[in-house]
Amino acid sequence: MRTVVTGSNGFIGYNLCKSLQAQGHEVLGIDDLSSGLAENVVPGFRYEWVKIQDKERIAALFQEYQPDVVFHLAAIPRVSYSVEEPFASAEANLIGTISLLEGLVKAGLAGKARLVNSSSSSIYGGAEQMPTPEHLPGSPKSPYALEKYQAEEWGRLFHHLYGLDVVSLRYFNVFGPHALFGGAYSTVLSAWLYHIYVDPTYQPFLEGDGTQTRDFCYVDNVVQANILAGTRPHSFQGEAFNIAQGQSYSLLECRDMIEELSGRKLALEMRPPRVGDVKHTLADIAAARRELGYEPTVDFLNQLRSMAEWYRLAYPKT
Ligand SMILES: NC(=O)c1ccc[n+]([C@@H]2O[C@H](COP(=O)([O-])OP(=O)(O)OC[C@H]3O[C@@H](n4cnc5c(N)ncnc54)[C@H](O)[C@@H]3O)[C@@H](O)[C@H]2O)c1
Missing domain, CATH: 3.40.50.720 (NAD(P)-binding Rossmann-like Domain)
Structure with a gap:
């Protein structure tokens, strides 16, 4: 086409x-x-x-x-x-x-x-x-x-x-490979991987207590x-x-997984919750499954691993 x-x-x-x-x-x-x-x-x-x-x-x-x-x-x-x-x-x-x-x-x-x-x-x-x-x-x-x-x-x-x-x-x-830190949406995943693999002088942080959850796709x-x-x-x-993937993870779980994948500790600066921040997101994806035949892969740890590998090996030089 x-x-x-x-x-x-x-x-x-x-x-x-x-x-x-x-x-x-x-x-x-x-x-x-x-x-x-x-x-x-x-x-x-x-x-x-x-x-x-x-x-x-x-x-x-x-x-x-x-x-x-x-x-x-x-x-x-x-x-x-x-x-x-x-x-x-x-x-x-x-x-x-x-x-x-x-x-x-x-x-x-x-x-x-x-x-x-x-x-x-x-x-x-x-x-x-x-x-x-x-x-x-x-x-x-x-x-x-x-x-x-x-x-x-x-x-x-x-x-x-x-x-x-x-x-x-x-x-x-x-999230995934080619998601730039600082760009467009810049999830915490980008920010934390950027700190670990690209610029250790960037101070990673967490707003709120980390129990907020996201349906990462x-x-x-x-x-x-x-x-x-x-x-x-x-x-x-x-x-x-x-x-979406129809599953959600807390930011604390994300932090733990990134630490496990990278073998590094994330020393996060704790900050107050962001004003107006949404506490949870979780999508109902039944309609996309039914009408489009959408079948997402949901192996979050491996997906995170692929993104981490891209940050480690291929993040664009500035
Ligand atoms: N990344 C996410 O988590 C997310 C979530 C929900 C929706 N979206 C939507 O998905 C789409 C793609 O997002 P992304 O994360 O790849 O963003 P991105 O910023 O990486 O890509 C957007 C692209 O559009 C180009 N662009 C911007 N304004 C333009 C214009 N006026 N004319 C021509 N090109 C222009 C930019 O140069 C860039 O290459 C966007 O519509 C965004 O709103 C993204």
Whole structure:
């Protein structure tokens, strides 16, 4: 299939491009390299430096390339940035998504091409119901979460207005190789591995007592969900699916596992809980299993080992 990957040079986008290549698909990568790395390219793939909110350029590229599927990962996925710079954040995350939706329609691809949109568990805003199902009303607590929430709604609207085939995938705390520390989402896993393998002078810390739990999702599972969503024979109508592992670990358990894997002690500076921090996340992934055939691997220790190996051997030199 002919695919476009927006955010192709970022953490998830690069992992997705590698899998699409392994499965013999064609890819046009689109990225503005605002946080993605120029070196994250798959040999043989075409890349274009484009800001997704440049709607004329996007429509022209879609018209020329005629994709079957657009995997939309480009975003500025930073909650704190979105609070400080709501306009710039919304331009990339919401207007950028509308630009892609409009580009598909203007290129005459409604009913022909599919958009697989990257959404986020942040739209739940700390739901109390565990595991959290998709039908709970959204409760975004930051501009970033609101942008993701609204982008899903725009996808549904474009389905109703133009018959566009759109689906949204709500990722929970993604981790794995190519997740940079300090970048986008920077989980504690990135921060602690960075301290151990890259820069021992960086002081690792823990906010709160470490009993908070997260449904961490290995990047290969997110890639799997994207490809399943991209290749499902029958079309979508703007539905959204949780993409996670359906299991959660406390940050203290994560610390213990990283110490076990690395053979090093993590001397964490204990800090007060972060204001507004969500205590627990755990996704209900029954709908993704049923509707997409999603079957995540859930071997957390080995997944963590693969990420640690990447930090040890391949973390980009600055
Ligand atoms: N990593 C996670 O835990 C997580 C969780 C939930 C949702 N998501 C979503 O998944 C997607 C991918 O996230 P990621 O972790 O790979 O982030 P990332 O920052 O590593 O990748 C995003 C890529 O998009 C590019 N980009 C940013 N703004 C752009 C623009 N206006 N035009 C073109 N390119 C642009 C960046 O240069 C980067 O290469 C994002 O939409 C994010 O919101 C990620």
